[in-house]
Amino acid sequence: MRNCRDITLLISKELDNESTLAERFAVGLHVLMCSRCKNFQTQSTFISKAAHRFTEHLGEEIEKK
């Protein structure tokens, strides 16, 4: 059985489209039962989005000055 530490590493890999089908399956199964890892998954996706937006935000901020 994979624990939460392993699963969050796989979630991280999945965000970069680098996980295998079996790994994605393991993640999917785990997050059904584990709300903490489920939160990690949603929030890591959000952080990726925020990181991308940050450069836009930075561009706008600099523009204003």
Next chain:
Amino acid sequence: MTKNIAEQRMSEQVLAEHRPVLFRYALLQLRDHELADDAVQETLLAAWQAASNFEGKASLRSWLIGILKHKIADHWRRSVREVVTPELDQIDADNGAVDEDDFFTSNGEWHSGPSAWNDPEAALKQQEFWIIYETCQNNLPPQMAKVFMLRELVGLKADEVCRETGLSTANYWVTMHRARLRLRECLEIRWFNNSKSIKESHHA
């Protein structure tokens, strides 16, 4: 013959596809819209002129980033500013002494795991959120911050980040994992838990 291939690879259209990535890279370093734009222009022009020097051994993007780095370095040399934000360059040591033990027990279970966040999308619209975001990002150990920024902010692919930083693929995954764990926790403590308590105190 080879020149022909190089020139094909180096058409304006092909070069222009790399512009957004190069621009974000330059912006993060130079923190100035116009300077970043100039550096990218100069880079693309130089690349176009030197097309025949590109041997196709490195990926085109790595080659372009190499040129861009020179342009940015030129800028700093010319600039009177002495304090350079040590963002993407100059950092290599330290692998971030922290590891997952901060987050997980020896059995790999969460110490105190992620709790649900209230309306993260709304945070993106708030000025204050970005200050917190930047603080959290700056709190990452330098090498970790560099890897995270190259991947998520600049938008390089994983293998390109490895080439830029000299990390093995396995170390890359570990580094990204740690960066996400730390950023997540920092945002939770400084923003999502905080704003919740502010809202609650308003109701009280």
